[in-house]
Amino acid sequence: MDYERIKEKLSILADAAKYDVSCSSSGSKRKNTTKGLGDSSGIGICHSYTEDGRCVSLLKILLTNHCIFDCAYCVTRKSNDIKRAAFKVQEVVDLTIHFYRRNYIEGLFLSSGIFKDADYTMERLIQVAKKLRLEENFNGYIHLKSIPGASDELMREAGLYADRLSVNIEIPTKSGLKLLAPDKKHEDFIKPMEKVKNEIIQYKQESLFIKSTPKYAPAGQSTQMIVGASGESDRDIMYSANFFYKKYNMKRVYYSGYVPVAEDPRLPALNSKVPLLRENRLYQTDWLLRFYGFDIRELLNEQNLNLDLEVDPKLSWALRNRHLFPVNINRVEKQLLLRIPGVGLKSVNKIVQARKFRKLNWEHLSKIGIAMNRAKYFITCDSREFEVKEPSSEYLKNVILKTSSGKFRKETGTQLSLF
Amino acid sequence: MQQQAVLSYDGTLEGFLTCVFTAYEEKLKVVAINASENTTQQLFTASYEVITHSGKAKRVWLSLKKKTSAAGLRDLKWAFLSEIPQMEMQLYRMIRYILAENVPVDRDFSHPAVLKVAQAAKKVGREKHRMEAFVRFRRTRDEVYFAAIEPDFNVLPLIKSHFKNRYADQKWIIYDLKRNFGIAWDLAAVNYISLDLDPEVGISGAPEAYFHTSEIAFQQLWNQYFTSTNIKSRANSKLHLQQLPKRYWKYLTEKNL
Numbered sequence: 247m248d249y250e251r252i253k254e255k256l257s258i259l260a261d262a263a264k265y266d267v268s269c270s271s272s273g274s275k276r277k278n279t280t281k282g283l284g285d286s287s288g289i290g291i292c293h294s295y296t297e298d299g300r301c302v303s304l305l306k307i308l309l310t311n312h313c314i315f316d317c318a319y320c321v322t323r324k325s326n327d328i329k330r331a332a333f334k335v336q337e338v339v340d341l342t343i344h345f346y347r348r349n350y351i352e353g354l355f356l357s358s359g360i361f362k363d364a365d366y367t368m369e370r371l372i373q374v375a376k377k378l379r380l381e382e383n384f385n386g387y388i389h390l391k392s393i394p395g396a397s398d399e400l401m402r403e404a405g406l407y408a409d410r411l412s413v414n415i416e417i418p419t420k421s422g423l424k425l426l427a428p429d430k431k432h433e434d435f436i437k438p439m440e441k442v443k444n445e446i447i448q449y450k451q452e453s454l455f456i457k458s459t460p461k462y463a464p465a466g467q468s469t470q471m472i473v474g475a476s477g478e479s480d481r482d483i484m485y486s487a488n489f490f491y492k493k494y495n496m497k498r499v500y501y502s503g504y505v506p507v508a509e510d511p512r513l514p515a516l517n518s519k520v521p522l523l524r525e526n527r528l529y530q531t532d533w534l535l536r537f538y539g540f541d542i543r544e545l546l547n548e549q550n551l552n553l554d555l556e557v558d559p560k561l562s563w564a565l566r567n568r569h570l571f572p573v574n575i576n577r578v579e580k581q582l583l584l585r586i587p588g589v590g591l592k593s594v595n596k597i598v599q600a601r602k603f604r605k606l607n608w609e610h611l612s613k614i615g616i617a618m619n620r621a622k623y624f625i626t627c628d629s630r631e632f633e634v635k636e637p638s639s640e641y642l643k644n645v646i647l648k649t650s651s652g653k654f655r656k657e658t659g660t661q662l663s664l665f
Numbered sequence: 666m667q668q669q670a671v672l673s674y675d676g677t678l679e680g681f682l683t684c685v686f687t688a689y690e691e692k693l694k695v696v697a698i699n700a701s702e703n704t705t706q707q708l709f710t711a712s713y714e715v716i717t718h719s720g721k722a723k724r725v726w727l728s729l730k731k732k733t734s735a736a737g738l739r740d741l742k743w744a745f746l747s748e749i750p751q752m753e754m755q756l757y758r759m760i761r762y763i764l765a766e767n768v769p770v771d772r773d774f775s776h777p778a779v780l781k782v783a784q785a786a787k788k789v790g791r792e793k794h795r796m797e798a799f800v801r802f803r804r805t806r807d808e809v810y811f812a813a814i815e816p817d818f819n820v821l822p823l824i825k826s827h828f829k830n831r832y833a834d835q836k837w838i839i840y841d842l843k844r845n846f847g848i849a850w851d852l853a854a855v856n857y858i859s860l861d862l863d864p865e866v867g868i869s870g871a872p873e874a875y876f877h878t879s880e881i882a883f884q885q886l887w888n889q890y891f892t893s894t895n896i897k898s899r900a901n902s903k904l905h906l907q908q909l910p911k912r913y914w915k916y917l918t919e920k921n922l
Contacts, residue, residue: 249882253889260893281833288827291798292908294919296895299904306894344883345890347810347835348802350918383834505898520898 247340256341258331262311262322263357266414266470267502271303271352271387273465274409282383284346284353286409290387291352304355304389305345309333309370313359317427319416319475321507322359332361335373342378346386353387353409354378364395364434372400375407387465392438394430401441405449405463410497411442414470418486422476425512442467443494466497473528474521475504475513480553481546484531488542491535501528523654527553534560537591538584555654557643561587561620565639571624572632576605586624588617619650669696669710675717676700678745681753682722684715685760698753725760732763737771740786743793746819747785755781793820797827799916800839801869803884804877810837813868814916821848825855842868869921884918891919 272290292301310332311322321328342354356374360367371390378384390408392401404411413435417423420432442463449462469490471483487499503525506516531553534540538560545559546552554562564571564587573582575597583594593616600606600614605628612618623642626632637645670693674680681698688695696710730738741759744752758778763771774780802810810832821841825848828837832850840847840860849858865872871880914920 247879247882249886253886256886256889257893260890264894264896278830278833283832283834285831287830291794293798294891294917295905295908296891297902297905298896298899299901299908300896300899301908302891302894305890307890341886345887347832348804348883348887348918349800349812350887503899505896522899 252337252341255331255333255337256307258329259308259311259333260306262359263306263308263355265321265502265505265507266306266355266357267300267500268355268389268412268468268470268498269301269303269306270410270465270468270498271389273497274387275464276385276387276409276461278385280383280385282385283343284384284386286353286385286387293350293352303352304387305342305351305353306355307333307338307341307357309338309356309358309367309374310361311359312361314362315360315427315429317416317430318508318510318512319426319472319504323508326508335370335377338374339377339382342386343382343384346384351386353389355389357391358393360393364393365397365400368393368396368400368404372404372407375404379407389465392442394434394438396438398437398441401438402445405442405445406460408463410465410468411438411463412468412470413439415486415490416470416472417476418471418478418483419476422478426476439467439469439490439494446495467494468496468498468500470500470502472504473501473525479551480524480528480531481551483528484535484542484546487532488535499532501525501532523555524553526654527555527559531559539581540585556647558587560585561643561646564624565643568636568639572626573624575611575625575627576601586616586621588620588624590616620646667694669694670713671695671697671699671710672713672715673699673701674715677717678742679719679722680715680717681745681756682725683718684753685725685757686718686721687713687715688757695754695757697751698757700753729760729763732766732769733771734769737763737769740771740783743789743823744782744785746822747789748819749785752782752785755785789818789820789823792816792818793823795913796820796824799913800824800828801916801918802837803871804880805875806877808836808877810835811840811866812838812916813840813842813862813866815843815868816841819844821846829855868915869918884922888919888922 270290271286274286276285277287278285290303292303294302296302308322310330311328312330312332313322313324316324338354338356345351346353354374356371358367358371371393375388375390378388388408389410389412390404392404392411392413394413415435417426423430423432445462446466449459453459471486473483483501490496490499503520503522504514505520506514506518509516531545534545535542540563545563553559564585573586575583580594580598583589583597584591593614596614597606600610607628608631611621611627623646670688672684672687672695674684684698687693693713701714729741741756745756755778759771759776759782762776762778770776771779774783796814796816800812800814802812805811819841821839824839828839829850834852836851838847838849838858840862842862846857846859849856866875871884
């Protein structure tokens with residue numbers, strides 16, 4: 247192995263892959279039953295954290311950063327003047343195995359620029375996964391990119407070796423896509439997604455009757471959207487996310503604040519800041535959809551095109567729906583408990599458990615760990631002291647902002663007018 | 666008045682459970698249970714040296730099993746491994762509480778001992794998970810993947826099966842420098858071992874006297890990856906330190922090159 251050359255390639259191709267935010271290595275069921283290397287049946291493990299605070303659980307690299315496309319938002323676009331490199335299939339296999347054996351990683355995340363055409367590229371990605379599974383007896387986690395436009399046969403094969411497959415939709419609106427990635431067609435993204443979805447359903451059905459049915463992408467599909475590159479609204483982003491969750495059974499949709507990589511009049515300028523706060527609010531909304539029983543239309547609609555940056559989306563919703571509150575924490579059903587600002591999933595479960603034994607008062611609730619500074623205005627409990635005054639929502643929002651702190655508070659920088 | 670009893674045992678879980686058995690059998694008023702090396706003589710107490718008896722230990726465990734949830738049993742085991750001073754007494758109180766009640770109470774966190782035990786178990790669980798994440802193997806000249814750690818709690822027994830399932834086709838050793846014993850997989854079974862380690866071996870690096878000639882190259886490759894995958898314009902050192910506390914940096918290849 248020529249370590250110096252590999253090191254150079256690694257620096258180029260890891261650098262180009264880092265804008266893909268998916269890092270999860272959980273949800274697969276691949277056990278090490280063959281006395282081989284690796285096991286991905288448990289929870290995912292973060293083996294390290296980079297200085298931007300993101301976790302490192304997979305070796306995340308591109309096979310190559312040569313690309314025939316010229317998408318404006320992408321660092322590896324054809325017209326960008328950067329160093330190009332390509333790994334050989336065997337090199338990726340060796341790196342994965344050697345890193346895995348040292349307990350550096352949970353597995354491989356392999357993406358690629360598109361060289362020649364979609365099928366040619368997809369074939370190379372599959373070769374890596376196939377070699378790892380069949381020649382190295384590797385049971386660690388493998389996440390492969392589905393290359394937009396790849397044929398159905400290849401997508402079918404990919405799922406037999408990979409734990410997760412993903413196509414990044416990147417630009418949530420068709421108009422944005424036309425503007426920023428003129429060579430790409432919306433259908434090209436959808437086609438592999440549709441194929442993988444159908445295969446997953448089919449394999450699941452078969453495995454009900456035939457025990458030896460091989461696993462097909464056991465950790466499902468995911469996708470990613472860039473936030474803040476094409477002037478889209480939060481509603482645009484979350485409605486497409488919702489569409490992908492519902493229509494293609496996505497396990498996850500990731501939101502990636504746009505990091506300026508090019509001087510281009512169609513895009514935010516090079517020195518503009520990464521929209522971290524907006525990204526954070528989108529993830530909060532995503533969680534409300536998946537775990538808290540919210541419908542997207544309650545959170546974002548004609549009147550509310552964008553999320554409130556100052557407060558979290560659940561609080562923002564509650565402030566618009568004051569007629570539903572206050573609720574009695576000892577009586578109200580679980581679905582409504584989930585909608586109280588400052589009360590998370592774990593607290594809801596604890597409340598439901600605890601109120602079987604005794605009526606809960608403020609002290610119980612704060613021990614359970616709910617965020618009292620927000621919750622107290624929306625609940626009653628076993629106590630005579632309530633925040634029953636009914637100030638306007640605007641006033642209430644200011645009080646909450648004034649009596650709490652937040653890590654992004656400097657950025658929103660609102661002047662509090664009422665005090 | 667009944668005399669107060671101080672029990673000492675050999676430091677094993679079996680030994681501790683034998684203490685519990687003895688306390689019931691002899692109707693002792695137990696005020697302290699200590700692993701032998703920590704024993705100090707006290708006035709007005711009777712000291713008992715309890716000899717580990719696996720039959721007695723098993724009886725205690727079996728009767729606990731009937732009244733305790735899986736999570737409760739796990740908490741008892743894990744809290745025992747925390748080696749927190751006087752944890753034995755908390756465990757003893759929790760066991761007495763469980764055995765005295767007719768309904769399962771091992772999840773009743775309003776009982777002080779149950780809460781203490783659960784909190785200790787949580788700490789141990791966190792350390793276990795961190796060791797599964799932060800152990801870094803180095804390939805030795807004789808083809809064994811070696812890692813040295815100094816965990817806050819005695820977690821080797823807990824991480825054994827994780828590494829056994831994962832690295833079935835390579836020989837490995839994880840060595841606890843603090844407690845001076847290790848676990849070793851020889852492709853057939855995991856054994857407890859103790860070694861005379863040359864300090865030169867260290868926790869990181871790859872001195873040529875001990876490690877494979879290619880070891881340092883892979884450490885450098887990993888380090889390169891770690892550097893390249895960072896996004897500078899998203900720097901967030903507060904979050905970085907929160908996720909990766911400094912006391913764990915000594916294990917990490919990417920922080921020691």
